[in-house]
Amino acid sequence: MGKRLLVVFLFITPVFSCKSDDCVVESVLKIIKENENAVSSGFDIGVVADKKYRLRNIDYYYPLARYYIKNFGIDTNGYYLINKAIETGGIFKNEAIRLLIFTYIDESKFGTLKKAIKKYELFIDEKYKKFLKNYATGKKFEYFEDIPPDLKLLGILNDIAKNDSDFFTDKNVAKLNRYLISLGKELYSDEFKRRLYNCEKLTKNAFLMKSLFFYFNKDSAGFTSELGNILQKVICPDEMKIIKKISIDLGSRSAYFNELTRIYGSKQGWTRFFILEEIYNREGHKVAIPHYEATLADFKNESGYINYNLRQKILYHKNGFSADWLEKVISFHNDYANSFHARSLLNLAVRSAIYQKKTEIFLRFVDKIDFESMSYYDRTSFFYTMYLIDKKNRQKWLNYLSEYNFSYGILNIDGGIKNIPFGKGVKLEEISAKGKEILKKVAILLKFDLREDIDSYDLSDISKSEKYIIDNELFKYYQNREDYYSAVKYAIKRNEDFYGINYDGITYNDFKDMYPLHFYDFVKTYSEVHNVDPALVYAVMREESRYQKDVVSRANAVGLMQIMPETGKFIADKIKIKSFELTRAEDNINMGSYYLNHLRYFFDDLPLILSCYNAGPGRTRQWYRTYKAFPKELIYELIPIEETRNYIRKVMKSYYIYKYILERENILFINQRAN
Incomplete structure (x- = not known):
């Protein structure tokens, strides 16, 4: 793209002196047209402008400015369009003012920025107004309240630091760090990196900023040499989490542990937890867990990061199924219902009760579980499992499930969609x-x-x-x-x-939008060739890729039905095709359909075929041998890998729904007619 943009900037140089509206708009639209293949997205110029390149609506100045600056950078044309959007007072006036302010920040035009803030104060978003007003009027940083969580403000903070001799007090640095913490994952983004390199004052004097500077420069030696000083300045767990991540990513984990132990080894409190995490990592849970239990006493009434992590580690490693352990799991689940470990531990408790034939103990405590805090998926999956194991109260769980028409549980019990009263039309209220x-x-x-x-x-x-x-x-x-x-x-x-x-x-049409029939011809052809239910092909495609032809997973599975390259070679040999592209829809559907049929060699049971597709035939056969004494519905629930259990549920749900849609659309395939 860089070479293409060189052509662009040579092209626009002659029009910098152009003052008329028609001239600027024409220049910008021609640049966009000339470079439509150099940007990742585009628009139809004929829709927004006439043949003489005149905009059809004054409200188009802002989006044109936004698109131009986003793809080609800021220049005289960009500033002209922003100011035109503000002057004409269209519906995007506030957005244009915000774009102008953030552009001045990006360009480090801080004097002009302050004037713009004062001029347009009434139109600035409430989210930013107080912060920007304090900056424009020259207030000292100690009088600022917390900073809005937007990484575009980093340049302003650096400018404040350059002009405020008292900026780097402990209180102010803590405020700066709260802002950095509020950015979450953006803190490690390329966009943050770009902005950080323009903030020399902050990176030299604020320890988290300095640490991030080491992180982006991959400077392990520099970071390690400063680590002792940095750790002494950390005042809260969220700051420590950032330092820990940087230590691990830079290969400085041993230095991190050594400095932690040297500085905090004899002290109690939250820092002790981070030392224990490193002991856990180095020496294993048998050494660390007794220390976790002792430390938990200090955080029993706390409901944050440390309490959560201490409890989940203790519960995982002291997991002998008993009434006492189960009560602790349920208490943990209710405190952190939407967290990964809360869900995982409750699932572990259910599977342990089934496998050890202690479901009567579990059912004694089941009413203590906070169902309302569960997600839709977790709640309905749990109700279905209870329906399977709580035979005395099966009707109770069926009644719960009956409130969720399209849940995996009710569809599995009914064998598909039964008597769903779809609406006849969308009734919209009057628009405000x-x-x-x-x-x-x-x-x-x-x-x-x-x-x-x-x-x-x-x-x-x-x-x-x-x-x-x-x-x-x-x-x-x-x-x-x-x-x-x-x-x-x-x-x-x-x-x-x-x-x-x-x-x-x-309505049926709104419902069907969630389960579309994309690539219909290929599904029709290859489900018939390989004698596979087309509803199953669609269900696997939906849950594997959401119909993305060229998606590649972290495990290197490719395309619509997420086929591993080695599996692709195996299939190609079996169906005798010499060349294939897994990112090609036809090839992927052909090979995925064959593979689903091939897995019938191992199992006739559809959920176990799906387990083979997700986790491999070897592991599935091992699980089946372990759990085959249980009813088949419980075998699926006992699978120890959460991803595979969830995969079976999600694909089976989609399978039932696609079965219904194909029948309702009267799309009958050859193998369906034959059966």
Whole structure:
């Protein structure tokens, strides 16, 4: 892209002196047209401008400026368009002011920035207003409240530090660090790295910023030499987590442990936990767990990071199934219901009770579990497992499940979709003035292919009907671009926002958008060739890739049905094809359909075939040998790998739904007719 942009900047040099609106807009649109192959996205110029390159609407100045700056950088043309968007006072005036402010920050034009903040104070987003006003009026940093969690503000903080002789007091550095912590994963992004390199004052004098500077420069030696001083300045667990991550990523974990022990080894408190984590990592749980139990006493009434981690490690490693252990697991689950370890430990308790034939102990405590705090998926999966093991109260669990029409549990019990009362039409409320404005903005932003800008809008106080329309526009936008992953994502969001998590009253067409029939010809052809149920092919495709042809997983599985390259070679040999591309839809569906049929050699049972597809035939056969004495419905629940259990549930749910859709659409394939 760099070579292409060189051509662009040579092209635009002659028009820098151009002052007229028509001239600037024409220049910008021609640059965009000339370079449409050099950017990752584009828009139809004919939709937003006439043949003489005149914009069709004054509200187009802002999105044109935004698109131009995003793809080609800031120059005279970009500033002209931003200011034109502000001057014309269209619906994007506030967004244009924000773009102007952030552009001045990126360009380090801090004097001009302060003037702009004062000039446009009334139009600045409430999220930023107080912070920017304090900056523009020259307040000392000690009088600032907490900083908005936006990494684009980093340049301002560096400018404040350069002009405030008292900036690096302990109190101010703690405030700066809270801001850094609030950025979360963005703290390690390329965008943060780019901005950090322009913040010399902060990287030299603030210990977290200095640590991050070492991190991005991969300077292990520099970081290790400063580590002792850095650790002495850490004042809270969130700061320590950042230092720990940097230590691990730079290969300085031993130095981290040594310095931790030297500085804090004889002290109690939260720092003790981080030492114990390193003991756990170095010497194993048998050495560390007694220390975890002793330390937990100091954090019994705390509900944060340390309490959570101490308890989950103790419960995992002292997991002999008993009433006492189970009560502790349930207590932990209720305190942290939506966390990974809370879900995992509760699942471990259920599987242990089944395998050890101690379900009566588990059922004595089941009513103490906080179901309401569970996610939809966790709650319905748990209810289904209870339906299987609690035979005395089976009707109770069936009644719970019956409230969730499309859950895996109820579909498995019913053998598919039965008597779902789909709605006859979408009933939308009257659109409010605010809703109309947001809908207009969304429509314009999509014309300019500025989809990501829509995420910046606060949609919390608009109606369900207005959210439905916005999500539906995004669904159609992605569908038209054959980005089927995002299209399904927005179909799901639209339906959950409008109909609720259980899709009460959903229309059939809205429901079907979540389970589309993409690549129909290939599915039809190869399900017949390999004698596989097309509903199964679609279900695997949906849950494996969400219909992304070229997706590659972290495990290197490729394409629509996520086939490993080695498996692809095995299949190609079996079906006698000399060349193939796993990112090609036809090849992937052909090979995936064959492989599903091939797995029947190991099992006839569909959930176990899916286990083979996900975890491999070897592990599945081993699990089957271990659990074959149990009823087959419980075999699936006993599988020790959570990913595989979840995979079976999700694919089986999609299978039942695709079975229904194909029958309702009267799409009968040859092998279905034969059967």
